[in-house]
Amino acid sequence: MDIEDLLGRFVRRLNRTAIDFPEPGGGTSLPAGEKDKRYLLYLHIPYCIALCPFCSFHRVLFERDSSKHYFECLRHEIELASELGYSFDQLYVGGGTPTVLPDELVTTINAVRAAHPIGDISVETNPDHLQPAALQVLRDAGVSRLSVGVQSFDDDLLKAMRRFDNYGSGADIADRLVSVRGILDTINVDMIFNLPQQSETSLRRDLDILIDRVAADQVSFYPLMTSDSTKAQMSRTMGSFDMSRQKHYYELIAERMLSAGYFRSSAWCFSRKAGMFDEYIVDREEYVGLGSGAFSYLQGALYANTFSINGYVQMLESGIVSATTRREMSEQDQKRYYLLMRLFGGTLDKQHAEARFGGNFQRKLWPELTLLKTIGAVKDSGDSLRLTERGHYLWVILMREFFSETNTLRDQMRHAIDRQSPVVQGS
Ligand code: SF4
Known part of the structure; x- marks a missing residue:
């Protein structure tokens, strides 16, 4: 070994x-927030317009009415967390696709800002939502960082990931990234390396686009990650994994990004300047996760919220936060x-x-x-x-x-x- x-x-x-x-879904509650302590708040928006085969996140198909009601429940859960004594100074909105209902997102961000001294706000999105006017609205709502799931600019890989039809070609995505440059403090581009069928030439081309054409503020280059449930589906739709290339591909990425003037914010995130990055768990040991499928880490214990959207709505309509499971470390x-x-x-x-x-x-x-x-x-x-x-x-x-x-x-x-x-x- x-x-x-x-x-x-x-x-x-x-x-x-x-x-x-040991027993997911048993039933629990979040502890009270500590006095004078500031926490990071994570909000989970599980809706996507299509479900990518490689994705293991908690996501469900977008449906307008239920998504709208979900946002209302989420705002209620934020109030409940505030009543538990939590004070938040950083906000991260992840998914899913948090920008599926932009008005609801902005109303929710405004609700958090009205009750808490929020500094940095980071939001995840997909390339189809990269429009200058939409980003200006987010900027006015206090959003400082947008993290865009691109994964690759290679059209063959985008087709294999079933993203080409939903989010556009690699050239379209690059154009959209260029069109929104400079509107927010930081635009992060999420990429995946060592995808099945990804050649070294394709990876080098992705790096050229990120650095020379898009001039990305920040790039997170994730290694391919799966779960038991996605492995088989991925192999079927995208082909088999070749882990023997992973080290070489990572070294290639690191060498290119560092020589282009980026520094490492984390082992796989490369930035041009200091600021938030996707793995907020690096600098914030404790955080509160609200919304269906979110996790919290508080006072040495990990909490998971129900993954059932209906269950989530029912809990919030009954006035209880959605944490259902707790594990003491x-x-x-x-x-x-x-x-x-x-x-x-x-x-x-x-x-x-x-x-x-x-x-x-x-x-x-x-x-x-x-x-x-x-x-x-x-x-x-x-x-x-x-x-x-x-x-x-x-x-x-x-x-x-x-x-x-x-x-x-x-x-x-x-x-x-x-x-x-x-x-x-x-x-
Ligand atoms: S990769 Fe992004 S867009 Fe695709 S299903 Fe997962 S969360 Fe949704």
Whole structure:
């Protein structure tokens, strides 16, 4: 077994012992917010106009009336979280496609801003919603960052992903990205590397477009991630996986992005300037997730909200927040989770870690830290631990495993819907 397999196993085990829910859908409630503490608020909008075969997120087919009512319920859940004592200073709206109903989205953002001292606001979208007027409305609502799911500019790959007909050709998408440049502080482009059928030439062309034509502010290059439920469907629609290319493709991406003047915000996110990025869990240890299918991490426990849209609506109509399942993490797993997330951002501040864990962070994690130093993944620079070039790629593997396991957890939560109240689910 090589070191990549070993580290992958470590993360899968951490996920299984630390964040896997033994009985999804059991019923729970969020704890009260801590006084004077500011939290990141994540809102989940699960609607999409079409369901991509590779996607493991919680998403359902868009239907106007039910989506509108969902937004109303979400605003009610934000009020309930405020009554629980939570104060939010950062907002991340993910999906699904949060911009499916732009008016509802803006009304919801305004409701959060009216009640909380919100600074940064980040919203996910798809290429078909990239219109200058629409982005100006989002900017006026305080949105500073938009994350656009592009995945690739290669038309053959877009067709294989069933995105070509819904979101346009690679050339159209590039044109739209150029047309909205500069309207918001940051436009992030989400890409996937090592897709089945993706050649090195195709990847190099994607990099040329991102850097030379689009001049993207930020690019998140995700390795292909699947769940148990999407693996078979992906193989059928897109072809088989070839993991042997992954390292070479990542090195190619990193070399090109870094030499074009980008820096790493995380192991797979490259930015031109500082700001938010998709993996908000790197800088914000605790966060509150509202909406169907959202997760929260609070006071050492992970919470998952119901994945049933009908169940969600019923809970909110009864005046209760939608968290249905809770998993307490052991102190040791909290430290491992902290290590994983901080180093995903590239650096772990030792003083902060010791203060956070009562002075025994390095002592309790010495086997993990010794291994990481021995294999050359981490460099100790006195005050902090930093990922080396080798460590960045190893962290891509670790986080791929982490998110793949989270996707499997989503599968479990979807299956748990059958054991809950009557449901209409689009996926
Ligand atoms: S990839 Fe994006 S657009 Fe496609 S189904 Fe998933 S969330 Fe929806």
